[in-house]
Amino acid sequence: MTALTVYIPIDAAALSLGAERVVAAFRREAEARGVTLDIRRNGSHGMFWLEPLVEVETLQGRIGFGPVRPEDVASLFDSGALASGDHPLKRGHVADMIWMRRQQRLSFARVGVLDPLSLEDYVANGGLKGLQNALAMSPADVVEQVRASGLRGRGGAGFPTGVKWKTVHDAQADRKYVICNADEGDSGTFADRMIFEGDPFMLIEGMAIGAYAVGAEKGFIYLRSEYPHAAQTMARALELAERAGWIGANAFGPGKHFHLEQRIGAGAYICGEETALIESLEGKRALVRAKPPIPALHGLFGRPTLVNNVLSFAAVPFILAEGGQAYADFGSGKSRGTLPVQLGGNVLRGGLIELAFGISLREIVEGFGGGTASGRPIRAVQIGGPLGAYITEKQLDLEMDYEVLAANGAMLGHGGIVVFDDTVDMAKMAKFAMRFGAEESCGKCTPCRIGATRGEEVVEKIIKGERVEQNIALLRDLCDVMAAGSLCAHGGLVPSPVLSALNRFPEDFVPAARKTAAE
Amino acid sequence: MEQPIAWEESLARDLISDKAELEGPLLPILHALQERFGYVDPRAVGLIASALNVSRAEVFGTLSFYKDFKKQKPLGRTIKLCLAEACQARGANALAARFEQASGCRIDGGFSGGVEIETVYCLGNCALGPNALYDGEIFGALTDEALAALHARAARDGVAR
Numbered sequence: 001m002t003a004l005t006v007y008i009p010i011d012a013a014a015l016s017l018g019a020e021r022v023v024a025a026f027r028r029e030a031e032a033r034g035v036t037l038d039i040r041r042n043g044s045h046g047m048f049w050l051e052p053l054v055e056v057e058t059l060q061g062r063i064g065f066g067p068v069r070p071e072d073v074a075s076l077f078d079s080g081a082l083a084s085g086d087h088p089l090k091r092g093h094v095a096d097m098i099w100m101r102r103q104q105r106l107s108f109a110r111v112g113v114l115d116p117l118s119l120e121d122y123v124a125n126g127g128l129k130g131l132q133n134a135l136a137m138s139p140a141d142v143v144e145q146v147r148a149s150g151l152r153g154r155g156g157a158g159f160p161t162g163v164k165w166k167t168v169h170d171a172q173a174d175r176k177y178v179i180c181n182a183d184e185g186d187s188g189t190f191a192d193r194m195i196f197e198g199d200p201f202m203l204i205e206g207m208a209i210g211a212y213a214v215g216a217e218k219g220f221i222y223l224r225s226e227y228p229h230a231a232q233t234m235a236r237a238l239e240l241a242e243r244a245g246w247i248g249a250n251a252f253g254p255g256k257h258f259h260l261e262q263r264i265g266a267g268a269y270i271c272g273e274e275t276a277l278i279e280s281l282e283g284k285r286a287l288v289r290a291k292p293p294i295p296a297l298h299g300l301f302g303r304p305t306l307v308n309n310v311l312s313f314a315a316v317p318f319i320l321a322e323g324g325q326a327y328a329d330f331g332s333g334k335s336r337g338t339l340p341v342q343l344g345g346n347v348l349r350g351g352l353i354e355l356a357f358g359i360s361l362r363e364i365v366e367g368f369g370g371g372t373a374s375g376r377p378i379r380a381v382q383i384g385g386p387l388g389a390y391i392t393e394k395q396l397d398l399e400m401d402y403e404v405l406a407a408n409g410a411m412l413g414h415g416g417i418v419v420f421d422d423t424v425d426m427a428k429m430a431k432f433a434m435r436f437g438a439e440e441s442c443g444k445c446t447p448c449r450i451g452a453t454r455g456e457e458v459v460e461k462i463i464k465g466e467r468v469e470q471n472i473a474l475l476r477d478l479c480d481v482m483a484a485g486s487l488c489a490h491g492g493l494v495p496s497p498v499l500s501a502l503n504r505f506p507e508d509f510v511p512a513a514r515k516t517a518a519e
Numbered sequence: 520m521e522q523p524i525a526w527e528e529s530l531a532r533d534l535i536s537d538k539a540e541l542e543g544p545l546l547p548i549l550h551a552l553q554e555r556f557g558y559v560d561p562r563a564v565g566l567i568a569s570a571l572n573v574s575r576a577e578v579f580g581t582l583s584f585y586k587d588f589k590k591q592k593p594l595g596r597t598i599k600l601c602l603a604e605a606c607q608a609r610g611a612n613a614l615a616a617r618f619e620q621a622s623g624c625r626i627d628g629g630f631s632g633g634v635e636i637e638t639v640y641c642l643g644n645c646a647l648g649p650n651a652l653y654d655g656e657i658f659g660a661l662t663d664e665a666l667a668a669l670h671a672r673a674a675r676d677g678v679a680r
Binding site: 012013015016017048049051184185186187188189190192193218225226227228229230261263264265266267268269280281282283284285286300301342343344345346347350351373382386416418419420421424429432436439440 | 541542543544545546547549550571577580581584585586587588599603604605606607608609639640641642643644645646647648650652655656657658659660
């Protein structure tokens, strides 16, 4: 009898719901039935409400079942569903599901499909083509492809990636560095984590292309410590890639080395800011540096340094494999290509949605997401992480586009969308934003260090009903100072969730006593 | 998880010299010490400073900046409970409040009965909150029962060490 091949994700989302116990249940049930079992571990397809999403290899292809709990496994065997029978958890071909069919997966094409640590799977599914093409071109031509793609930094700032690459490429120095910023600290984001756990070679390939293009021999991946599974997978992937000669000594030809090392953060959100990250890599307190000089010219150890987000590097292998124009053909306006949107919070169907720019938020939150998990009305949505603005339900018709959102007082950030139902208290969220700002401030500049602490106190006074008008005026004044006077985007953006909550949900800032009196 | 061992200067020196040749070695060294001993002993500060030829103040500055590094021997095990926005939207604050009420333990209130619960902002599982991280494992869609069971498990582990 041939072996039964089963795919069970090893992504942290699946693990968090007991994927390992599902693996054990499959082993137990197969043994009891004398079935030879071949369990493969894949990343997640990003349909988290179906995790653990188990796929079974059949004559008709890979058939998905989910969400599978350990106690469901016996019935999967007994019903004959693993061959072709029916089962309540049967979802059919994953690629045919509406959620997947409506996406345009470029960076996430392989995530969830293949074994993240198989070099053969990676190459067989189009991996390495980008790096091979790049190595056949001059570094300047590689930079030109990235410029032509229109790719903009996916970390949040949206700076044109090609311009940054050209700056580092043109800089003269004894050595240069590339750094991948994987300090994905924003609440509501998990795309970086999914790449580390689901397709780590793509990031390695993207960084190798970057190193070749700018002339760096050394690269660092800076990963946050809250992602232990991602760290393990990447550590193993780096070993395999080095053994295969994709990175390491003479990786780009005789005498052309690329050494890539993973470093783990230590619980500081501010390290997502590139200059703080550089300080941290140097072994210092992660205090933000004043810019200029920009890291592209004066970065790690004072050398020209290319710092890009995980999603920016992850987009590069496609761009070099298919050409910059192929990437630029997706998207709208000045937002080219695709954006991996991460839908979370109080949402029925949360997960990873990679789409060309230009889709409306409503299609994402209601179409893909299916509304709230609690079944209550949507009241607020936060876009772009803890420093992103809150928008109202009515504003969901806005398009996902850097410029459109900026014009409407919001920002895309790292593409995280967090949904709240009508039980949310926006004054409390404003207070939380200030507290988070204070807790994660590096402390270097006064507007951020002191402003966020004072801000939390002022919001608290408003909530208590103390001199509300005066304190709201004071809060606005404080937010002005923070936004205009902070050294980096951390202090500069803390006012964004606070003011958006205040301006768009003013009813939550009316003291409770007066609210009752008015009713 | 490997059990931490008691402070041992010669071992600390070995761990430090293992990493001293890296570019920017300080964070990797602090991680290595914490992994082995469960915390970074103040006695390590001088050892690192002389190994890297930097001042004690620079080493202490870095050590004290990052939340992850503990400067005292932990009195048990730590559960990290996410209270960031996405988990809040899924009821994490209410879960935490009910847990405090039922168990008498305070979140971010230090060790009690061999276990502490620390707030963390985001574990990257934002569609499946509330989430917690314990012993390198992530726990999603936490219910009152699941959090209580996790706490009991950590308390057993904490007392056993």
